[in-house]
Amino acid sequence: MKYKLKKIDWYIIKQFLGTYLFAIALIISISVVFDINEKIDKFLSPDVPLKAIIFDYYMNFIPYFANLFSPLFTFIAVIFFTSRLAEKSEIIAMLSSGVSFQRLMIPYMLSATIIALATFVLNSYIIPPANITRIEFQNTYIKNKRVDYARNVQLEVEPGVIAYFDRYDDRSSMGYGFSLEHFDDKKLASRLTAKSIKYDSIYAWTVIDYMIRDFDGMKETIREGNRMDTTLTIVPSDFLIAVNDNETMTTPELHTYITRQKKRGIGNIQSFEIEYHKRFAAIMASYILTLIGVSLSSRKIKGGMGLNIGIGIGLSFSYILFTTISSTFAVNGSMSPMIAAWLPNILYVFIAAYLYKKAPR
DSSP states (O other): OOOOOOHHHHHHHHHHHHHHHHHHHHHHHHHHHHHHHHHHHHHTSTTSOHHIIIIIIIHHHHHHHHHHTHHHHHHHHHHHHHHHHHHTTHHHHHHHTTOOHHHHHHHHHHHHHHHHHHHHHIIIIIHHHHHHHHHHHIIIIIOOOOOOEEEEEEEEEETTEEEEEEEEETTTTEEEEEEEEEEETTEEEEEEEEEEEEEEETTEEEEEEEEEEEEETTEEEEEEEEEEEEEOSOOGGGTOOOTTGGGGSOHHHHHHHHHHHHHTTOOOOHHHHHHHHHHHHHHHHHHHHHHHHHHHHSSOOTTHHHHHHHHHHHHHHHHHHHHHHHHHHHHTTSSOHHHHHHHHHHHHHHHHHHHHHHSOO
16 A cells, blocks of 8 residues: 655645754854854964865864764654644644654654655765864864874785885884795794884885895795885875875775775774764664654643753763763773764664653544
8 A cells, every 4th residue: 555645744744854953053053152252262263274174174063063973863853743742732743643652753754764864874975074174173173182102003915915114104104123034834934023114105115224035934035125115005094094084085985995904903993883884873763862852742741842841851961871871882992883873873773662652642
């Protein structure tokens, strides 16, 4: 049987999406004011062009911030306009006319689907390239969070080839205390050591003051030299990882990067894994928070709309709290990044099931 949207469905969808966009506009406006107030001393510097502030920073800050909290804006929107419907007894009228609560959820879930898909597309393909410009502006004019120095770096260049840097300075593109070991069937076949190594371009390196030891059973051959150009399938960005790098990659790029880094034995990629799983968890979050919002605010109560909004804001803050705590545990290695990203949804799905069961019929 083909399902057709009715006038009441379109009414709910328009109210839902309209309130959602209004909530985003309101909260973003407040956020921008606070952000300007926090950074005003930096913005007033003659070195910071007004054009860069508007187009490089805020034109990319606004969609980033809006999309970051999209599930929560969804929740607040549902709480607000559904409480208003309940306050005017419109929910009671709908249920009294024979519309089941389950049937009433259809336009809500269709709206949640639109928001979830838009959020995922923005988060996965559109906002990451914009974040490159925003983060570059922050690093240049606000606070430099670039990582340009590393110590004790060890990674797998390719199967059986292990590279090690005692330290690397990206400002001079120089590495020091470098070694490159080749293994053949888990046995050391050759080892290159160099006082320093210079990064020239993609995969192109120059080793300086080097010595190569080749092993053939009990026989050892030594070669030495001052400079030698070589190709290594590594670049400094493989081990110079900044705190915001995960926000500049599209979802396919994140997946490729995580897989590649794991194969190379690089361990500090938890933030990238969390970001990857969060993008998918946000889809389910839109549905769960919509269900909670409708179930919670569809009943007319003595406290009125204000009480529902208060409860909704409390649940929003608790959701943020769970997300922050679980992400912290994952970064520290105490929890799987996938579990950390999905834990708030796992907890809230039980709340959603309970409230849905208690919702008016």
